[in-house]
Amino acid sequence: MDTTRADRVWFITGASSGFGREFVRAALDAGHRVVATARNVDDLEGPESESLLHARLDVTDQKSIDTAVTHALDRFGQIDVLVNNAGYGLLGAFEEIDEHRFRENVDVNFFGPLAVTRAVLPSMRARRSGHIVQMSSVIGVVPGPGGTAYAGTKFALEGFSEALAAEVRHLGIGVTIVEPGPFRTDASGRSMQWGTPLDDYAELIGPARTAFEATHGTQAGDPRRGADAVLAAISSDNPPLRLPMGSTSFEWIETYLLGRLEQARAVRAAGSDTDYS
Numbered sequence: 001m002d003t004t005r006a007d008r009v010w011f012i013t014g015a016s017s018g019f020g021r022e023f024v025r026a027a028l029d030a031g032h033r034v035v036a037t038a039r040n041v042d043d044l045e046g047p048e049s050e051s052l053l054h055a056r057l058d059v060t061d062q063k064s065i066d067t068a069v070t071h072a073l074d075r076f077g078q079i080d081v082l083v084n085n086a087g088y089g090l091l092g093a094f095e096e097i098d099e100h101r102f103r104e105n106v107d108v109n110f111f112g113p114l115a116v117t118r119a120v121l122p123s124m125r126a127r128r129s130g131h132i133v134q135m136s137s138v139i140g141v142v143p144g145p146g147g148t149a150y151a152g153t154k155f156a157l158e159g160f161s162e163a164l165a166a167e168v169r170h171l172g173i174g175v176t177i178v179e180p181g182p183f184r185t186d187a188s189g190r191s192m193q194w195g196t197p198l199d200d201y202a203e204l205i206g207p208a209r210t211a212f213e214a215t216h217g218t219q220a221g222d223p224r225r226g227a228d229a230v231l232a233a234i235s236s237d238n239p240p241l242r243l244p245m246g247s248t249s250f251e252w253i254e255t256y257l258l259g260r261l262e263q264a265r266a267v268r269a270a271g272s273d274t275d276y277s
Helices: 018-029 062-076 099-127 148-171 199-214 223-234 247-266 268-272
Strands: 009-012 033-038 052-056 081-084 089-091 130-135 173-180 192-194 242-245
Touching (some): 018 223, 089 099, 099 130, 099 173, 242 247
Parallel strands (some): 130 173
């Protein structure tokens, strides 16, 4: 992909709020064309124009995905950048989240991006050009109590995306995994769900939930600056595979990875001598 061009076509899921909406604004401001998608097109910022197309897309509805992708290709002829942004948070101890809600979260946060990627990838492969942006989270690297569902979906997305990047690199297609820390979006508000509290986890989850909800609307991260950072990163000569965003994300990830390396070294003697002798 010629990253100097200012006329790329962006296909963005979950574009009605938060990062999705800011990606639309940033891409349009940079001179790109945009296909903004959401479950309810009335929630999308408009109006439509020669550079902006609205499309209904539910990442759990394959027909809506296929229709939106076809509409985008019919209108613009190509999709240069796919942003898999749609998703929501689900926090709480594992036993506080029933299987149905857990599976719903996996369907949206993991299988949803896979379904959209599968629909877009053939056109990128045919053109030997494209870039896929996967919106993960710092929680996709650093798990913790209350994150079994959400961290599970993001860890899965990260593993899939890293393997995908290795598969499509020779086809001229790039992948960037974005790992935001706390940003001022609806992710900690209306887009966040919680499990049903159980007394045995109250002292662990309760204070964390209170502290988390208290930060809503005051997070340091600016989603527009985050969107601009992603645009700059994937337009660089060497787009990164991973892009943590926000000072908190870098601090948490660095601390976690260093700790994990220390843990691996501590058990090396116990775990390494297991080959046939």
